[in-house]
Amino acid sequence: MDLGDRVSVSRDGVSYEGILMPTRSDNVVIKLDNGYNVALRRPGCNIQLIAKGRETVLPQKQLSWREGLPQVSILSTGGTIASKVDYRTGAVTSQFTAGEIISAIPDLEEIANYKAFVIYSILSENMMAGYWSELARAVAREIRSGSEGVIVTHGTDTMTYTAAALSFMLETPVPVVLVGSQRSSDRPSSDSSMNAISAATVAVSDIAEVSVVMHEGMSDDYCSIHRGTRVRKMHTSRRDAFKSINQPPIGRVDYLRREIETFGAYRRRGEVELALHEEIEPRCALVKFFPGASSKILDYYVDEGYKGMVIEGTGLGHVASSWIESIRRAVDSGIPVVVTSQCMRGRICDRVYDTGRDMLAAGALEGGDMLAEVALVKLMWALANTSGEEELESVIRRSIAGEISASTPATT
């Protein structure tokens, strides 16, 4: 019997039918038809073959052009929304093309006509800064070719980093929507269909921003539309893992009605001309401070030739006093140091306590209310798109793509 075969396993008078899965334990693991796995101690198990496993061949629907519907491009990068369980290894792998996604979710055809391209097919933890540039070029190409919206399917692990990168790289006159799914489409609780349809709804809307569209809550009613620079994956497995931080979402999609409700200002369709600034300096470090952490880690990055650093400090943006000298050394070597907070919510303010004031005196830049991860992507982008310390500082301090709010007024 091979992994991937359909089997019946009985033990202690109870029997289970499903797909034989690999495991690191000595148990027998079966994937039931409801998508869940069951593990049984091997001794005493009686396993019977029902059918040999085989590669599933997916239908690929022939797409026909529908008059009156806008053209939307779907760029696939891999991830769970485009994945199924690979029964050879038991792991979820990225296998679908964008065309197959449309075939799997026929309702998409009521919203737009689609062009579909596989840009790359990777698990999103293998994403790298250079891929962001390639993706930004592909999005720009689709907009230039007449698409009225672009959907990027993406693994959820690093989707928000990519969303931030595209936000800085693209001035877009049309919606650019990142979407993924937390549960693969072979599972009954999969969110891939609802997320994809909601993403398409945003792609043909008036919201000409880089956004992330994912489940809003526990039920299948709304998807949130998050600004690409303000969103964070806040749960390892829940479908409503994505949350806007430090500002409300741009809006939400009523899934059943396919209607959009917005919660604040956003850039409208056609408000800006398409512009592409896809250069990026990947040699930047994200350093999370903790009690007793050695400042030598900053020296290491300086010595290794890194070009910028983001520190995730504590509270209002602090590190130990022992770090000040290494911050000064980095800044004096021409390496900008941006301070953010591991609190995640709220704003940096290094003017209240001693260590914060010392950090500023050493040349650190306050990251305002930017997320640490977004500050990192912004710094990578700013280093490649500015010349000189002064311009870089000005770009770090001001909002390029909604990632930072104006600092609080002097009277607070």
Place this chain on the structure above:
Amino acid sequence: MDLGDRVSVSRDGVSYEGILMPTRSDNVVIKLDNGYNVALRRPGCNIQLIAKGRETVLPQKQLSWREGLPQVSILSTGGTIASKVDYRTGAVTSQFTAGEIISAIPDLEEIANYKAFVIYSILSENMMAGYWSELARAVAREIRSGSEGVIVTHGTDTMTYTAAALSFMLETPVPVVLVGSQRSSDRPSSDSSMNAISAATVAVSDIAEVSVVMHEGMSDDYCSIHRGTRVRKMHTSRRDAFKSINQPPIGRVDYLRREIETFGAYRRRGEVELALHEEIEPRCALVKFFPGASSKILDYYVDEGYKGMVIEGTGLGHVASSWIESIRRAVDSGIPVVVTSQCMRGRICDRVYDTGRDMLAAGALEGGDMLAEVALVKLMWALANTSGEEELESVIRRSIAGEISASTPATT
């Protein structure tokens, strides 16, 4: 005129009275009596001296013993709850002793009799692992000397790290309560009084755990009682910054009624004998993964002689495939690598996707639903309190102080 002097400043027909504050700008900055600062452009300002500034001498109430009330020890470590604005530098510094705190908050006397000690007086970002051990010894000494509860006043920046450390170091038969404040006591919106009174209420209660007691919401009605291993500072400045993650708080204090409501199981007074395990191995690293991050950082920590590493991966606990070799190298060198998630909420599961499975094969340990910061403190503690790989792994995987939930059953 000197900084710290009381002045009147008029400009454009409006005048302000307050304390002259230092500033990094060219503005004139005045701290008004309501606690807020106002900044005025210097040209055109007319500044008049009202009174020379001087060091405030704080009243120190003579404490009298009240029959029938339990004995509680207050250990002060510094931080905002014990701080006031230093008008020489304009920054907030830690200056009060525990005795002064009681004088400042007379209602505390209705709850208990207090012994008060300054253990150290630092801003909490300067806390180090060795200080946790010293503090644990001081708490144990107070319990042995007959105190029925111990309150630790602590700066909020790293309070949760200290709470986690004390949770692992102490098996306590009485409540050990960490408390701080987000706004110094010279400000009208200060939370120091309500937090301190709520902490004292918990200190004389039946909840014999290491907990963090801080404002629950925006109003002055409840304080949350967070388990010391499950709490995180989630906002840079708000008074309700502290949140329990991955489980509800132990309970909450109704501030006005001084009553406690609990939300789940907790260890009760006298349930365990006092035990102290204060050894710690501080040479551990916390490494946050991001797209394109170089795995050389892991090699660096191995080469520098670090004894353990916690990785903050993406999603269910992932890093790029390029990191696997360095993880294997660390583990093969006898350096445990614990995987947690930057999602913060939810549970690690490295058995679903390829890279996760590769990490496990390389020897990484899944951090369950532990917070990354707590996993770091636990690893530091476990390295100093176990002998051999097997015992260490067993301690990392099981709950020592409520920091990790039993893994989900095999059928999910």
